[in-house]
Amino acid sequence: MEILIIILIVVAVLVIPNIKIVPQAKSYVIERVGSYFQTWTNGLHIKIPFLDRVANQVTLKEIVKDFAPQPVITKDNVTMQIDTVVYFQITDPKLYTYGVENPINAIENLTATTLRNIIGELELDETLTSRDLINSKMRAILDEATDPWGIKVNRVEVKNIIPPRDIQEAMEKQMRAERERRESILKAEGEKKSAILIAEGEKESAILRAEAKKEAQIKEAEGEAEALLKIKNAEAEGIKIIKNAAPDEKIITMRSLETLSEVANGHATKIIVPSDLQNIATLGTTIKEMLKDEK
DSSP states (O other): OHHHHHHHHHHHHHHGGGEEEEOTTEEEEEEETTEEEEEEOSEEEEOOTTTEEEEEEEEOSEEEEEOOOEEEEOTTSOEEEEEEEEEEEESOHHHHHHSSSSHHHHHHHHHHHHHHHHHTTSOHHHHHHOHHHHHHHHHHHHHHHHGGGTEEEEEEEEEEEEOOHHHHHHHHHHHHHHHHHHHHHHHHHHHHHHHHHHHHHHHHHHHHHHHHHHHHHHHHHHHHHHHHHHHHHHHHHHHHHHHHHOOOHHHHHHHHHHHHHHHHTSSOSOOOOOSSTHHHHHHHHHHHHHHHHHO
C-alpha cells in the first residue's frame, strides 16, 4: 500500500507539471534534448519530463511598440527629433525564437537606422509634409528586414516630428504672417463686395426714383388732359344745349349781362360797359347768328 502511494506521488510529481494547456492566441516553442522539437498551438499538450522543455511562449496578437524619439538630420542639415510607433505581429514562433537575439530591441534599432536613411533624403519642408511617404517606406523596409525573424510589420506611424526651437519660432512667425495676409485679403474682399453692394443699391434706388418721378409726371399729365377733356366736353355740351333751346335776343342779352357781372366779380378793377344798352342787344344778336351758323 505504501509503495502504491509512493508510485502515485511520483507520477503526480512527474506528470502533472508536464501537462500544459496552451491558451488562445499563444504558441509554445518546445525543445527536446536542447534542439527544436515542435510548436504547440492552443489546446492540451503533454511533454516528456527531463527531455522536453518550453523554450519560448509567443503571443500571436498584434504588438504595438512606441519607440523613443530619435535624432535625425534632414537633407538641408536640420536636426530634429522623431518618434515612431510600430505595429507588428509574430507569424512564425520558431523563427521569432531562433532568428534574432532580443527581437524587440532589433526592431527598435532597425527602425532608427531606417528612419535616419529616409529623412536624410528629404528637406525640412518635405519631412513635415510627407508623413504618409515616410510611413509607407518604413513599413516596406521593416517588413522585408524582419521577415527572416518570423515577424510581419503591419503598419508604421510617425508619431511626432519635433524641429529645433529656432525653427519652430520661424515657422510660427511664418504661419502668423500667412494668417495676417489671409485676413487682409478677406477684409479687402469684404470691403470690395460691400462697396459694390452699396453702389448697386444706390443705382437701383436712383432708377426707382426716376421711374417713380416719370410715373408721377405721366399720371399728372394724364389727369390734366382728362380734366381739360372734361371741360371741353362740358363746354360743347353747354353750347349744344343753348343751340337746341334756340334762345331769343332778350335771353342772350340777359346772359351777356350775367357774364359781365361775373367778370366784375373777378380780379379786374375796371370794366367797360357800352353807353348804349342797344349795343348789348346787338352783341346778343351776333352771338345768336354765330350759333345758327354752327347749327
